[in-house]
Amino acid sequence: MRSKIGLKVIGTSLCLGAGFVFGYQSTAKAEAARIFGNMTYFTNSPYIAEKVTLTNGSGVVWVDWDNLLHVSLWYEQRYLFGDFNRDGIKDVAVLIGESQGGSDNEIELAFLINDGKQFVHRQSVYLGDSAIVNSLKEHGGKIIIDRFIHQEGDCQAGPTKRVKNVYDFLEPQPGDAISFPSADRG
Amino acid sequence: MAERQSDVDVWLKRETPRVRKALESASRYFAANDRLTVHTLEAVYGRESSFGVLLRNRGSTGAAGHFHLEARTARRYGLSVSRKNDQRFDIDRSSSAAARYLKDLDSMLSKSTVLGNSRTIAVRDVSERYKFVLGAYNAGEGRIAKAQSFAQREGGNPQLWADVQRFLEQAWADPRKAKETREYVEAVSIYELQFTSKSPAKDRKQKKKRERKHSCADGHWVTIDDRPVFICDRKSV
Numbered sequence: 435m436r437s438k439i440g441l442k443v444i445g446t447s448l449c450l451g452a453g454f455v456f457g458y459q460s461t462a463k464a465e466a467a468r469i470f471g472n473m474t475y476f477t478n479s480p481y482i483a484e485k486v487t488l489t490n491g492s493g494v495v496w497v498d499w500d501n502l503l504h505v506s507l508w509y510e511q512r513y514l515f516g517d518f519n520r521d522g523i524k525d526v527a528v529l530i531g532e533s534q535g536g537s538d539n540e541i542e543l544a545f546l547i548n549d550g551k552q553f554v555h556r557q558s559v560y561l562g563d564s565a566i567v568n569s570l571k572e573h574g575g576k577i578i579i580d581r582f583i584h585q586e587g588d589c590q591a592g593p594t595k596r597v598k599n600v601y602d603f604l605e606p607q608p609g610d611a612i613s614f615p616s617a618d619r620g
Numbered sequence: 621m622a623e624r625q626s627d628v629d630v631w632l633k634r635e636t637p638r639v640r641k642a643l644e645s646a647s648r649y650f651a652a653n654d655r656l657t658v659h660t661l662e663a664v665y666g667r668e669s670s671f672g673v674l675l676r677n678r679g680s681t682g683a684a685g686h687f688h689l690e691a692r693t694a695r696r697y698g699l700s701v702s703r704k705n706d707q708r709f710d711i712d713r714s715s716s717a718a719a720r721y722l723k724d725l726d727s728m729l730s731k732s733t734v735l736g737n738s739r740t741i742a743v744r745d746v747s748e749r750y751k752f753v754l755g756a757y758n759a760g761e762g763r764i765a766k767a768q769s770f771a772q773r774e775g776g777n778p779q780l781w782a783d784v785q786r787f788l789e790q791a792w793a794d795p796r797k798a799k800e801t802r803e804y805v806e807a808v809s810i811y812e813l814q815f816t817s818k819s820p821a822k823d824r825k826q827k828k829k830r831e832r833k834h835s836c837a838d839g840h841w842v843t844i845d846d847r848p849v850f851i852c853d854r855k856s857v
Contacts, residue, residue, distance in 0.1 A: 479792045481766065492681045494692065505762075506692050508681035531682040533690045534760025536721065537668055539683035540797065560794045564676075564683065584800060587627070589667055590688050590758075592674035 463511070467491060470528045471509040475544055475555045476614045478532055479505065485555075506533050510541065516572035518603035523548045525603075527577055529567060530558075537590055541565040543579065545603050557613045559601050564590055576602045627666060628814040634671040635662070640821050642711045646719035648824040655750040656722055658823045661715060663811035664722070664757065667804065672711065679703030686711050687718035697721060725753045725761060738765035741778040751781035751805050758804040759793055766791035781805065 471491035477484075482505060486493040492508040510529035518525040525548045532540045541561045546553035561567065562583040571578045578600050585595035606613065635643075643665065647658035668688035669675055676684040679701060681691045685708025691701045697717035699707040707713040729752050733740045740761070743749040756764045767787040768778040776783035785805070788798035815821075839852040 478794070481792055504692060506681070506690070510682075533682065533692070534762050535690060535693050536757045536760055537683045537688040538690060538758065538760045539688070540794070541682075560796070563797055563800055564688075586803070589670040589674060590683070590804075591669045591676050 466513050467509065467511060469553075470513055470526070470546075473509075473546070473553065473555070475507055475530060476558065476612075477505050477507065478540070478542060478558055478560065478612055504535060507531065510567075512567065512570060514570045514572050514577065516577070517575050518545055518577075519547055520575050520604065523550065526553055527570070527572075529561075529570070539564045539590075541567065543577065543601065547603075555614060557603055557606060559606070559610050560612075562593065564593060566593060568596075575604075576600050626814065628811055628818060631662070631666040631671040632815075632818060634673070635819070635821075639672070639711055642715045644821055644824050645712070646715035648826065649716070649719040649723045650823070650825045652825050653746070654723070654726060654825065655746045656719075656726060656753070657812075657816075657825070658821045659812045659815040659819060660722065660750075660808075661719060662815045662819055662821060663808045664718060664754075665715070666811055667808050675709055678706040678709060685709050686714040689714065689717060689721070693717075693721060722753055722757060725756045726750075728761060729753060729756070729764075733765075735762055735765045738762060738769060740765045741768045741772065743779045745779065748779060748781060751809070752784070754805045754808050755781070755785070755801055759788070759797065759801040763788065763791045763793055763801075 471488055474485045474487045477486060477495070482495060484495045486495050486505070486507045488507060488509055491511075492506065494504050494506040508531045510531055512529040514527050515524050516527070517523065518527065526546045528544050528546060530542050530544050532542060540563050543559040543561055544555050545557040545559075547556045561579065561581060564584070566582040568580040568582070569578075578598065580596070580598045582593040583595050583597055584590075584593040588594050601607075601610070643661045644658055646661055650656045665671055665687060669686055672686050675686065676682075676688075678684070683690045685694070685706065687708070689699075689708055691708075694701050694708050694714075694717055697720050699713050699717050701708060708717075726749060728735075729740050729743050729749050731740075731742045743752055752764055764784070767784045767790070770787035770790045771784045772778040774787070776786070778784060785802050788801055789795050793801060839850050841848050842851055843849070
């Protein structure tokens with residue numbers, strides 16, 4: 435009898451714990467979407483001076499030619515905290531998508547540096563067209579990304595080459611990252 | 621040992637009568653003298669989603685659905701994009717949108733068109749323009765226009781894909797994206813050739829208006845067997 439009650443108590447506590455964790459995670463995700471889905475980002479284009487301010491997760495600049503030409507950005511609902519510039523303050527890295535129309539679907543990692551008052555987009559890393567990100571991990575201020583990218587013979591929607599890379603905000607690899615000055619680009 | 625099937629053979633097995641009908645129907649947006657055909661649609665469909673095998677997430681802002689169209693482009697062609705109802709996942713709607721988009725790109729590149737702070741340079745040769753259209757479908761038309769202007773500035777021929785594709789990196793494509801665009805144009809062109817020889821799909825392009833063999837300006841109407849008949853005057857034939 436006693437063991438049955440004990441089991442019930444353990445079961446109930448586990449359910450409550452799982453519910454709390456799940457509830458906390460979804461609240462955190464919603465809060466992150468509210469913040470990072472309404473932020474201002476640079477595009478990866480050196481020809482576009484305007485920054486894009488997302489509203490409810492997406493934004494667009496440079497609309498022209500009957501809406502066909504545009505550069506759009508969106509928040510990919512993934513983020514990771516860490517001290518990326520090693521100044522002792524937590525920064526954040528978020529996944530964003532960028533497209534210039536058609537089937538263009540570029541996935542980027544945006545480093546948002548905490549300047550003490552707010553997060554500012556300071557660097558982007560191109561992860562691949564239609565890349566599928568399996569995991570984002572932070573280790574010692576660096577980010578380890580496990581993802582699928584295209585290889586020969588893949589269709590656009592289904593990259594199959596699995597790669598794992600380490601990205602460091604302080605030591606960007608040439609060809610991987612684009613840094614943005616704190617002032618606007620002209 | 622069995623020979624490995626080509627991508628096109630695999631895709632043709634996936635092409636159900638329903639899918640073929642949708643693609644054939646979408647090809648009505650192409651004109652008779654266009655380089656674009658129903659086989660272009662088949663090749664793009666294969667390259668984008670492997671004939672509907674990989675469609676990604678419903679309602680996503682990024683590219684998704686049968687033709688891997690970005691949400692904004694899909695909406696421009698009247699498709700509804702939401703998590704509940706994403707018409708990019710409807711083969712009829714998405715193939716129609718893809719065909720109209722390819723046709724628009726073809727028209728845009730057939731004449732000089734202003735695009736933001738760039739301008740396309742008219743590509744007169746139809747076969748050459750076809751490569752530009754595929755490049756624009758993959759990388760976005762703004763990049764292609766930009767690469768054309770770089771090619772012209774550097775002394776290349778902005779109407780030749782071989783010259784223009786060398787400037788894709790300068791036109792802000794990441795080197796990996798630029799490589800992908802080059803491969804995309806090459807692969808889709810090869811797929812289309814294979815589809816042309818293997819696929820039973822038939823074009824429903826708009827036909828040219830047939831010129832009348834006998835036409836005349838002057839004549840008169842008569843009634844023969846209760847039907848109105850126009851009789852040409854001998855001088856005007």
